[in-house]
Amino acid sequence: MTAQPTEALSGTVKLPGDKSISHRALMLGGLAVGETTIDGLLEGEDVLCTAAAMRALGAEITRDDVGRWHVWGRGIGGLVEPDNVIDMGNSGTGARLLLGILASHPLTAVLTGDASLRGRPMARVTDPLSACGAEFIAREGGRLPLTVVGSRQPLPLDYELPVPSAQVKSAVLLAGLNAPGDTRVVEREATRDHSERMLAYFGATLRRNEIAVEGGRAEEIILSGQPELTGRPVQVPADPSSAAFPLVAALLLPGSEVRLIGVGMNPQRSGLLTTLQEMGGDIEITAAREEGGEPVADLLVRGGPLQGVEVPAERAPSMIDEYPVLAMAAAAAEGRTVMNGLGELRVKESDRLAAVARGLSLCGLKVEEGPDSLAVEGVKGRPPGGNNQPVETELDHRIAMSFLVLGMASERSVQIDDATPIATSFPDFTRLMQDLGAELSDA
Secondary structure, eight states, X not given: OEEEOOSOOEEEEEOOBOHHHHHHHHHHHHHSBSEEEEESOOOSXXXXXXXXXXXXXXXXXXXXXXXXXXXXXXXXXXXXXXXXXXXXXXXXXXXXXXXXXXXXXXXXXXXXXXHHHHTSOOHHHHHHHGGGTOEEEXXXXXXXXXXXXXXXXXXXXXXXXXXXXXXXXXXXXXXXXXXXXXXXXXXXXXOOOHHHHHHHHHTOOEEEEEEEEXXXXXXXXXXXXXXXXXXXXXXXXXXXXXHHHHHHHXXXXXXXXXXXXXXXXXXXXXXXXXXXXXXXXXXXXXXXXXXXXXXXXXXXXXXXXXXXXXXXXXXXXGTGGGHHHHHXXXXXXXXXXXXXXXXXXXXXXXXXXXXXHXXXXXXXXXXXXXSSEEEEEXXXXXXXXXXXXXXXXXXXXXXXXXXXXXXXXXXXXXEBSOOGGGGGTOTTHHHHHHHHTOEEEOO
């Protein structure tokens, strides 16, 4: 796919539902008693794999004619052993959270995924989950395909996160649902709290306390095991990670004015907004409200000049998925942008840190790639673009969309090698961006 230089974007759009919340709504709906209705579910391939997995485990899940999803759950501890291998596609979030659920259920299941997911490590989840009594049999490096033999008498977990990870935290809490007593997770740096918010919304009892730990302070999250979750209506907010692409594209194109409706404003997901505003981005936050336990607002974005900044490492957990598209904004900004604390990017759908650095160099930018950092020299305007060979996306949807955004803001078109992974998280990306005025083609 190729992105041609674009003059300006304009329009009002409703973005796809938040992927993280969509996964959790299906999973907790499948563990609840009664019916859960879900509006705004992201119908990308990753989330559809989670729906299929929960069906395989006994939940009844349907979609009606108006796009509302209905989930009739099995109750905590009520999942059934699947008849076949569960294929999680490209979804690392879905796979890791599902391992947490399966760890404390007395059943055996085999998980696999596509080529990208089969290459991603699962040990950082399976190691702590083993303490509840589950057994995991994986390929070298803790990779899929992986067999989980759930514990018949699950134990509550007490785990301190060695590095910030919402996926690991969530997997441990989900395992604790079917264990007696209290499961405790300690985190020294705050990470996304979608799981905690939704667990409480469905009726689980959680407590948060600030505690003293060696070297400073931390937060403990305590979940009371074996609650009865009750099916609830869920309104999924627009995904801030998906919103990042039209948002950055609009900022980079002078004369643009784009309104993004109902974007999730969870404080643990707001790092990109904070950074872009520090860079001088014209982003107006309006109609702030709460839906289904999550803060939501509309964003009015206008194009204009940006200034390079230094992004602190402690901000990484709140914007880890948005660094690739932030790097595109940095390319067009005035001066140097330095992004720190990016080590987790190396174990995403691809080595995103390396993929971004290679792609920007191919498009005529000066970059410095460190073990967990990236520095981009901005050109104060349109980057060169015009890569003489396609940017390699490494089967990574965020790399693909980020470089298409760069192409819209460049002097010459930017081509990527494969746009098909975009369907995993943002199936309407091309149509939505074209409706706003972007020039995208399959050529």
